[in-house]
Amino acid sequence: MRSIRLKNIEKSFNGELILENINLTIPEGKFFALLGPSGCGKTTILRLIAGFETPDNGNILLGDTDITHVPINHRRINTVFQNYALFPHMNVFDNVAYSLMLKKLDEELIKSRVFKILKAVRLEHQIYKPINQLSGGQQQRVALARAIINEPEVLLLDEPLAALDVKLREQMLIELMDLQETLRTTFVYITHDQTEALTLADQMAIMNYDGRIEQIGSPREIYEFPISSFVAQFVGKMNIFRGTLHIGSKVSFVEETNLGAFEVAAGARVPWMVEGGQVLMGVRPEKIWISKKAEENFSNHLTGKVESIVYHGPATQYNVRLKNGTRIEVFEQNEEHFPKDKIDYDDHVYLHWQKENAVLLER
Amino acid sequence: MKTKKAFAQKENSFFWGVVALVWQALFFYLPLSFLLTTSFVKYLSSTGVSYFSFDYYLYLFQPVYGFIFMRSLLAASCTVFVTLSIAYPVAYYLALKVSDRWKNTLFALLILPFWTNFLLLVYSWYFLLENDGLVNMIFLKLGLISSPLHLMNTTGAIYFGMFYCYLPFMLLPLYSSLEKLDPRLLEASADLGASFWQTLRNIIIPLTTSGIKTGALLVFVPAFGEFVIPALLGGDRTMYVGSVITHYFLTVRNVPLGSAFTCISALVLVVFVTVIFKVFRFVFGRDSYGS
Numbered sequence: 001m002r003s004i005r006l007k008n009i010e011k012s013f014n015g016e017l018i019l020e021n022i023n024l025t026i027p028e029g030k031f032f033a034l035l036g037p038s039g040c041g042k043t044t045i046l047r048l049i050a051g052f053e054t055p056d057n058g059n060i061l062l063g064d065t066d067i068t069h070v071p072i073n074h075r076r077i078n079t080v081f082q083n084y085a086l087f088p089h090m091n092v093f094d095n096v097a098y099s100l101m102l103k104k105l106d107e108e109l110i111k112s113r114v115f116k117i118l119k120a121v122r123l124e125h126q127i128y129k130p131i132n133q134l135s136g137g138q139q140q141r142v143a144l145a146r147a148i149i150n151e152p153e154v155l156l157l158d159e160p161l162a163a164l165d166v167k168l169r170e171q172m173l174i175e176l177m178d179l180q181e182t183l184r185t186t187f188v189y190i191t192h193d194q195t196e197a198l199t200l201a202d203q204m205a206i207m208n209y210d211g212r213i214e215q216i217g218s219p220r221e222i223y224e225f226p227i228s229s230f231v232a233q234f235v236g237k238m239n240i241f242r243g244t245l246h247i248g249s250k251v252s253f254v255e256e257t258n259l260g261a262f263e264v265a266a267g268a269r270v271p272w273m274v275e276g277g278q279v280l281m282g283v284r285p286e287k288i289w290i291s292k293k294a295e296e297n298f299s300n301h302l303t304g305k306v307e308s309i310v311y312h313g314p315a316t317q318y319n320v321r322l323k324n325g326t327r328i329e330v331f332e333q334n335e336e337h338f339p340k341d342k343i344d345y346d347d348h349v350y351l352h353w354q355k356e357n358a359v360l361l362e363r
Numbered sequence: 364m365k366t367k368k369a370f371a372q373k374e375n376s377f378f379w380g381v382v383a384l385v386w387q388a389l390f391f392y393l394p395l396s397f398l399l400t401t402s403f404v405k406y407l408s409s410t411g412v413s414y415f416s417f418d419y420y421l422y423l424f425q426p427v428y429g430f431i432f433m434r435s436l437l438a439a440s441c442t443v444f445v446t447l448s449i450a451y452p453v454a455y456y457l458a459l460k461v462s463d464r465w466k467n468t469l470f471a472l473l474i475l476p477f478w479t480n481f482l483l484l485v486y487s488w489y490f491l492l493e494n495d496g497l498v499n500m501i502f503l504k505l506g507l508i509s510s511p512l513h514l515m516n517t518t519g520a521i522y523f524g525m526f527y528c529y530l531p532f533m534l535l536p537l538y539s540s541l542e543k544l545d546p547r548l549l550e551a552s553a554d555l556g557a558s559f560w561q562t563l564r565n566i567i568i569p570l571t572t573s574g575i576k577t578g579a580l581l582v583f584v585p586a587f588g589e590f591v592i593p594a595l596l597g598g599d600r601t602m603y604v605g606s607v608i609t610h611y612f613l614t615v616r617n618v619p620l621g622s623a624f625t626c627i628s629a630l631v632l633v634v635f636v637t638v639i640f641k642v643f644r645f646v647f648g649r650d651s652y653g654s
Contacts, residue, residue, distance in 0.1 A: 052550055072553040085551040089569050098565075099555040150556065 001185050002063035002153045003028040004049055009058035011044055018044050019211045022058070026154075026188055026203075031180045033189045033197035036207030037234070044211075046156050046190050050079050062153060078147040079156040083163065084139050086131045092118070092142055093127050099150040117145045120179075137168045144179070154186045161196060173199050194235045198223065206231045229280050229361050238282040239328045245277045245360070253281045253360065257324040262300040263355040272362045280361040286331040287357040290318055291350050292341055298352035304328060306347045320349060402622035419623035428607075428624070432631050435604040439586035442525045443579050446533040449526075450578065454534055455567070458541035459549075470538065477531045485595050488524050489515065492596070516598030524592040529585070533578040540574025541567075569647050576640065587632055604628050 009022040018041045026032045036042045047053045048060060051072035060068045067075055078099075086095050093114055094101075100110045118124050121141040126134060134142065140160060147155055157176075161169045177200055180187050191197050197204050198219040205216045208230050215222060215231045226232035229240050241262075243255040251266040251273075264281060266273060273279075294301065304320040307327065311317075318330045330351060343349060405416035457469060477484070491497045492514040499511040514520055544567065552562040568575070590605025599606065608628070611621030 050550075050554060052554075072550075073556045073558055077554075079551070079554045081547055081551060083547070085545070085547040087548060087551070087566060098552070098557075102556050102561055102565075146555065 001029040001183075003061075004154055004186065004188065005059075005061040006045070006048070007059045007061065009045075009048065009055045009060070011041075011048065011053065011055050017211075019048075019055075022211075022213065024205060024213060024216070026186060028063075028186050029184045030202040031177070031187045031189065031200055033191060033201035033204040034207065035191055035194060035197040035204055035235070037209055038192055040207045040209055041211035042190050042192075042207050043158060046079070046158055046188065049154070049188065050077055050156055051075050076150075076153045077156060078150060078152040078154075079158065080143050080147045080160045082158045082160065084143040084160075086139060086142055086146070088131055091128050091130050092123060092134070095131065095142055096145045096149055098146060113149060117149050121145045121175075136164055137172065140164060140172060144176075148179075148183065148185070152185060154188060155183075157187065157189045159191050159193075160189075162191075162193075169196075176200060198235070206234060225359060226282070226361070228363050229282065230363075232282045232359070232361060237285050237329055239285065239288070240361075241281045241283075241326075243279065243281065245273060245275065245279050247273070247275045253279065253358075255281075255324075257326075259302065259322060259324055259326075262358065264358050264360055265355040266360055270362075273360065280363065282359045282361055283353050283357060285317070285329040286315075287353055288328070288330045289352045290320070290330045290332055290343065291352070292343060292347060294350045295352055299355035300358070301350055301352045302328070303348065303350055306343060306345055306349055309343070309345065318343065318349070320351060398622045398625060401619050402626050404619060406619075419620050420627070422620065423623055423627060428627075431602050431604060431607055432628065434601065435587050435589075435628075436631070436635060438522065438525060438589070438603065439583045441522060442529050442586045443533075443582050445526045446530050446582055447537075447575065447578065450530060450533040450537050451575075454537040454541050454574075458538055459544065459546060473534065474531060481528065482591065482595075484528060485524055485592055488520070488527065488596060492520055515596065516600060518597065518601065520596040521593050521601075524596045525586055525589065528592065529582045532581040532585075536577035536581065537571065537574045540571040540577075544570055572643070572647060576643070579639075580636065583636065584632065588628070 004024075004026040006022050006024040009019055009024075010017070011019040022045065024045075034042045034045060044053065048055055051067075051070065055068065058068075059066055062075070062077070087098070090098070096118060097110050097114045100113060115124070115127070118127055121144055123138060123141050123145065126138060131139065131142070140163075143160070161172055164172060173196060176187075176189075189197070189200055201219055203216065204219055204222055206214045206222060208214050215227045217225075222231065222235055226235065226238070229238070232238035232240070241253070241255050241259070243253050246252045246254060246261070251264050252261045253264050254261045262281065289295065289298065302322060304322045306318055307321045308319045309316060310319070313334070315331045315333055318332065320328045320330060322328060328351060402419055403415055403417070404413050405418055406413045453473070457466060457473075461469060489496075493499075494511045494513070494515070496514070498514060499508075502508045503511065548566055548570070549562055552566045553559075557565065588605045588608070589603060590609045593599065593601060593603045593606055594609075602610075608621055608625055611617045611624060
C-alpha cells in the first residue's frame with residue numbers, strides 16, 4: 001500500500017489534448033474516488049497509472065519510485081476492468097490463479113491462496129465453473145479476486161459496478177468498502193456515479209469536461225463546500241443564483257433579477273469575495289424548508305408556485321417556479337403518513353433557508 | 364409479427380440445409396462411394412467376371428508408396444509450419460496493431476496477388492527461378508555468384524512454391540480469429556504480470572486455436588495432394604501423392620489402382636491430422652492447476 005502521485009501529467013490522443021497539467025496525490029491505504037462526467041479523461045488517468053498508456057509529459061510516482069516508464073507487468077498495480085476482462089477459456093480457478101501461475105509458484109501454495117481468496121469473495125462453490133456460466137455479480141467477484149490475489153500496492157477499479165443492477169450494486173459497494181478496510185490497499189475507484197463515490201471514498205477528486213481536476217476532498221467537504229457550480233451540480237443537486245456580493249456588517253448576496261438580497265454566512269474569506277463582485281450562490285434542495293405559510297426564524301425566504309411534485313418514497317421533490325422564471329428544487333423528508341399541511345400543484349409556497357446553508361461560488 | 368418472421372427464417376434455413384445436403388450427397392458422397400467400390404472390384408478380362416478383391420491394396424503395400432506418403436506429409440507439414448510462422452505475426456499485427464482506417468486497405472493489398480490464376484502464380488516462379496531467370500540475373504549482375512545457380516526442378520523450388528501459394532489460406536482464418544480477440548484480455552494479462560510471450564502462450568494462442576486449426580487444415584489438405592507445384596517447379600522428377608494419383612488416373616488410366624491409392628491417402632490424411640490436433644490440444648488446451 002503506497003501512495004500514487006501524478007506530477008504535471010499531460011496526454012493527448014491523435015493531436016487532441018485529453019489531460020493537461022494533472023497534479024494529483026492519492027494517499028496510501030485510502031479509498032480514493034475519481035469522479036467525472038463521461039469522456040473527461042478519468043479512464044485515461046487510470047490507464048496511465050496502470051501502465052497501459054505513457055504520459056506525453058510528467059511523472060507518475062508510486063511511493064517514492066518513479067514508475068512513469070516501468071512496463072505494465074512490472075508494476076505492482078492491478079486493475080478491475082469495467083467489463084471484467086475475464087479470460088473466457090479458463091475457469092474461475094485459472095482466472096484467479098493466473099498471476100500466481102505466471103510467477104511459477106508452488107502448485108500447493110497457489111491452490112491454498114486461490115481457495116482462500118475465493119472464500120473471501122464467497123465464490124467457494126463456483127471454483128471450477130467456466131466463466132460464461134457465472135452471473136454478472138459472480139464475474140465481478142472473480143475479477144476482484146484475480147486483481148487482489150497478488151497483493152498489489154494499488155488496486156485500480158474502472159467503473160466496476162456499472163454493469164450490475166441496483167440491488168447488487170448496493171451490496172457490492174458495502175463488500176468493496178469492507179474489503180478495502182481489511183486489505184488496507186490503496187484503492188483508486190473511477191466512476192461517473194456520484195452516489196458510488198460519496199458512499200465509498202475516503203477522498204475524492206472531481207474532474208470537469210476539460211480534463212481538469214476541479215476539487216479534491218472528503219465526500220463531506222465536496223458535498224457541503226463545493227468550490228464551483230460544476231462540482232456543486234455534478235455531486236448532488238444545487239439551486240444556483242447569480243448576483244453580486246455586498247460586504248457590510250453582514251455579507252449579503254443581491255440576486256441579479258431583483259429576487260431580493262439574501263444573507264450569507266461566509267466562513268473563510270477568499271480573495272474573490274470583494275464588494276460588488278459577480279458571484280454565484282448555491283442552496284441544496286434538502287436545505288430549503290417549504291411551507292404554505294411564511295415562517296419566522298429563517299434568515300432568507302422566497303416565494304413561488306409549485307409546478308410539479310415528484311414522489312421518491314423517503315422524500316418528495318417539489319419543483320417551484322419563482323417569479324423571475326427560475327425553477328428551484330426542494331426536497332422534503334416524508335416524515336408522516338398523513339402530512340397535516342399537504343402541498344399540492346399550483347400552491348403558492350414559501351421557501352426558507354438559514355444563512356449558514358447557502359454557499360458562495362466564484363464560478 | 365416477430366415470431367412469424369422467425370418461423371419463416373427457420374423454414375428458410377431448413378430449405379437451404381436440404382439443398383446443401385442433396386448437393387453434398389450427389390457430388391461428394393456418391394463419387395466417393397464409387398471410388399471406394401472401384402478400388403475393391405477386380406475385373407478379369409479373360410473370363411469377363413468382376414469380383415471383390417484386396418489385390419490393389421496389397422499391390423500398393425510397397426516401400427516406394429510409403430516414401431511417397433512420407434514425402435507428401437513432410438511437404439504439407441512444412442508448408443503448414445512455415446505459412447503459420449509467417450501468417451500469424453502478420454495477422455496479429457493487422458488485427459490488433461493497425462488502426463481501423465488502414466486495416467481493410469492493408470488486408471486487401473495482402474490478398475490481392477492471390478486473385479491471380481493459380482497456374483499463373485506458379486509459372487511466374489518458373490520465370491524467376493530458371494537458369495537465366497530474374498534471380499540468377501540479379502545475383503550475377505551483383506557479382507554474388509559467377510555461374511547461374513541451379514534453382515528450378517529442385518525440392519527447394521517445390522517447397523518455396525508451396526509456401527508462397529498456400530500463405531493466404533493460412534492468413535484468412537488467422538486474421539478472422541485474431542480480429543475477434545478482445546484487446547482488453549491482453550491488457551488484463553499484462554496487468555496481472557505477464558510478459559508478451561506469456562500472454563501469447565496463455566491467452567492469444569488458446570483463444571485463436573479455431574483459426575489456427577482452420578488455417579492448418581485449409582493448407583495441409585490441399586498441400587498433401589498437391590500435384591501442380593511438383594510438376595511445374597519440380598520438373599516431375601519426384602513423386603508426391605498428387606503426382607501418383609494423376610499418374611494412375613490420367614497417364615496409365617488404371618482407375619481401380621488410382622482409387623485404392625486415393626482411399627489410402629485419404630485415410631493417411633485423416634489419421635495424421637487427428638494425431639496432430641490431439642497433440643496441439645495437449646500443448647495449448649486447458650491445463651488447469653485446480654482440477
